Amino acid sequence: MKIVILGCGRVGARLANMMDKLGHDVSVIDFSSDSLQRLSPDFQGTTFIGNGVDEDVLIRAGIREADAFAAVTNGDNRNIMASQIAKEIFKVKKVVCRIYDPIREETYRELGLETICPTIVGAQLIFEAITDKKQK
């Protein structure tokens, strides 16, 4: 499948490398060329430098043909806006949006975005490791 990944931080780069290794068609967008260095040297996909809430940049990265879009920049609001553009304007089937702020995550999940909140997931895992029990 074709996937567009916005944000090439630790998570974005790792995700891009994973998808690429499996033979998927991967496009990665980031503000800075430095971040794109995080990709593995044998990364086969394409990289784009630009602003992920700019439609033209998304089009160049192939959002029109994309089966999936992941927004994993370090800005919650940028992820939220880019995900909504992917979902509402370009009708990408699978859109995943990372949101650090749990309250904002809840709001946008209710609005129909598929969201992942690392704050909640991380705290839960650490809690389980310390207390040795699963608890909500």
Added chain:
Amino acid sequence: MYIIIGGGGDIGYYLTKNLINHGHEVLLLEKGSSRYQTLSEELGPAVLRGDACEARTMEEVGANRADVVIAVTGDDEDNLVICQVAKKRFNVNRTIARLNNPKHSEIFYKLGIDVTVSPTKSILSLIEAELPSSRFVQLMTLKSAGLEIVEVRVPADSPVVGKALRDVNLPRSSNITLLIRDKEYIFPTAETQINSGDDIIALVSREGEDELRKAFGTME
């Protein structure tokens, strides 16, 4: 009215002062601490340090009783989230967002923001209107109706010069509302004759714009 404004830049600051002078209850939220200090010396309790994107902050300032939320930060993604959170979590009736990138207007509209204002676009068209060579200027957009208010300066070689308005082939979705000739205004009738150099103020649908330009010979 109770109005909450997010973002204490120049626009947020002057807007707050203005709306207070108009007798409204206004609260300005600014997240930067040094900017907040400056603003609070001027505005006193009308400014609060906080992030308008944060639902908790918005709850503390009573967003659920706000009549209007206005987002005027320098980042479009922040302005979008401020307005969406206000609408979704606090049922604010009217949300207004500043657009830094004029291209975002359609997206904001689709995502449910009531009104968008683009200073970049306004400044561009104001400057365009002042250039001596401009013949066709967009003065204003009536977004909900899909209409533009435009100003056309009739060129000397225009096919309409010397014609009465009734004989000009105008697009159906347009209306010539005003004519300005030698600094005097004329409310035109079907008999009004068009002269070279007249400034014509017209209402036109987006689809009719090109046709209107053609009719007046102002196609670039």
